[in-house]
Structure formats: C-alpha cells, structure tokens
Amino acid sequence: MGKHLVLIGGGHAHMVTLAHMNEIVAQGHRVTVVGPSAHHYYSGMGPGMLGGTYTPDEIRFATQHVVEKQGGQFICDSVTVIDAANRRLELAEGDALTYDVLSVNAGSYVPRNLVAEDTERIVSVKPIEKLMDARQALRLALKTRSEKIVIVGGGPSAAEIGGNIWQLAQEEGLHTPHITILAGNRFMADFPEAIRRRAMNTLTRRGILVLESGYAKIIRADGVTLADGGHHPADRVFLALGVRPSDLFAASNLPIGPDGGLRVNAYLQCTEHPEIFGGGDCIHYTPSPLDKVGVFAVRQNPILFQNLLASLNNDSLTPFDPGGSYLLIFNMGGGIGILHKAGITLGGRLAFHFKDWIDRRFMRRFQAIEH
C-alpha cells in the first residue's frame, strides 16, 4: 500500500527528490511538501543578486509549481513541531498533518539575539528574500544620499555582502556608501592567510573598512556597540554572524547535536526515529560533523532521494559519503572572485567567472524541471 512522504523545506538537499517526485508518485506513494514560500532561493547567488549580477528570477526555484506539476501537494506554511511519537506535524497556521516517512531540509538561520529592535533596517543575510528587499531599499536610499552601512560578522558572507553593496552603488551610479565590516577579533579567521589577505585587500582598496576590534554586543539600526564599549553609528546594518540549524528539532524534543541540528547517522536518518531523514544545514551528521556549506547539501541529494524511496518501499539504505575537500569561491563583487581548493588560492576575474559558470549551471539543471 502507498505511504505518505512529507518533505519539510524545498532546500538544496531536496532538489533531486523534487526533480524525481513523479517516480515516487508513480509507485503509489503520496508526497506533500511544506515550505513558507512558493519559491526557494539559491543562497550561493544571493550576494550576486544584491549586487545586481543576477535577477531574483535567475536565482530561485519554483518549488510549488514543480511539486504540483508532478502530482504532489504543496502546503505554503512552516512546520512548528514534529511530534515523532505520533508521526504528526503541527503547522504555524494551525493545521496538522501525518506522515509515514519524513525528510527535513529546514536549513539554518542567522541568530538575532544581539538585536535590540525589530526594523527592516537590520537585515539578516538569510533568508535570501531579505537581501532582495534590502537591494530595493538601498537603491532608493543611495539615490539621494550616502549611507553608513555596518556589516556585523567576519566570515565570507560579510565579505561578499560588503563587496556586492559596493558593486550595487558603483554600477547604478549611486552615492558611495561608507561600509564598515565589524569582523570580531579577526577577519576570515577560519581561512588560510592567502584567502584572508586577498579578501581584505579587495575590500580595503574600495574604501571598505574592515575592523578587528572585538565582538558586537548590542545591535540597533542606528549603530552597533561592541563588547568593549566602542560604538559604530549606522543607517543600516547587515547581520552576517554565521548560521545555526533550524530550532525546529529542539522545539520538538528530537535528538540534536551541539549546535541544535538533528542528529542523523551515516544514512542521513535520525538516530532515534528511523522514519525521519534530513539533509543540508539543519542536520548534525554524527559520523563527522559537516561545515554549513551548500556543497554538502548538494552532495547529500542523491542519497537522500535513494534512502527516502528505500524507506517507503522497505528496501535497504545507502550510506552518505561526505567526500574530500571542496571548492570554495567567494563573490567579492565587481566581477572579482577568490577561489580556494586543496591549498591553492586564486583571486580575480577568472575565479568569479568560474563561480558564475558553476552556479548558473546548477540553476539551469534544476530550473529545467519547471518546464
């Protein structure tokens, strides 16, 4: 008899499952996807969209359309609780639904615990929809005057956002903003010196200030106060403080790792509930914890699809192999990229063109399902 498969989130780890949904349906199973938006945005191209290299249409997947086209059901809502004992989900709008097999790709979020007020002038770098709104707001504001923009965070997202805000102002002939990156104690601290230096040089050459004078303590739209009392006035603040897995699992009393991600085994299967699977930023992969990069979500895709099908049909599961080192390319804006793989670092236009080619190819592959 057919079973009910529910997918939470149409993120990067669910792409192959979404692309092959008609095969699952053809085997007599029912598929439901729950997500807060009819579209899913590819975060790797988010900063490029902010800078104007890509339009929003170019960086998004029509999740709802793809699901419905293949005979699945799409529910535009968020899951608030997974009641694993009863195989039941509670949704934000008050509805509930049951499942036989569940797959979670609920991603991650930027913590806002240091933010002292709720205003659209404090922009999280995720979800990517926020960057879309920020682009419109910046275009409008920088038409008439310059702005002080403070970016809180010292990792690649902060660098990419800074570089792409600069690009936006340059390409549209807007007033040049005063951009400050508050990078904690050390900018790009987790990366090799060659990347750190290149990124720092690219930004500072454009007049972007990168400060390594400590961590933010209080964030308001009109300024950021550091732990040592130093204050940096702002007209707009971007939060690029790193991400944490969805808090859905803690709220559902499911087994979680140290960062709150759902504990899964080598089969991407919840360690306590064999009918629950997961992938992407929201999991804690117990065999070897993974970095929160899209690369792993993409690598998990085929295994997640295979194991969901196996679980629906009572077949055996396949283990996930995270693979070796991965290619990193940062989009620094202005057509400049920084590439790093296995000890080799390359900066400049070629690095950006390579990232652009890889990202556009990824989008083309999955947007093709929409037709």
Ligand SMILES: Cc1cc2nc3c(=O)[nH]c(=O)nc-3n(C[C@H](O)[C@H](O)[C@H](O)COP(=O)(O)OP(=O)(O)OC[C@H]3O[C@@H](n4cnc5c(N)ncnc54)[C@H](O)[C@@H]3O)c2cc1C
């Ligand atoms: C600015 C920026 C740039 C980046 N650039 C790169 C890059 O170039 N290369 C790279 O490898 N990585 C990059 N990353 C990291 C990458 O974005 C993440 O690793 C990737 O997004 C993880 O994919 P995911 O599918 O797990 O999560 P997400 O992309 O966050 O997708 C999760 C989905 O689940 C939905 N969802 C969330 N909660 C619920 C709920 N409760 N109920 C239902 N649905 C829900 C969301 O709406 C979303 O559609 C970047 C990150 C940022 C912030």
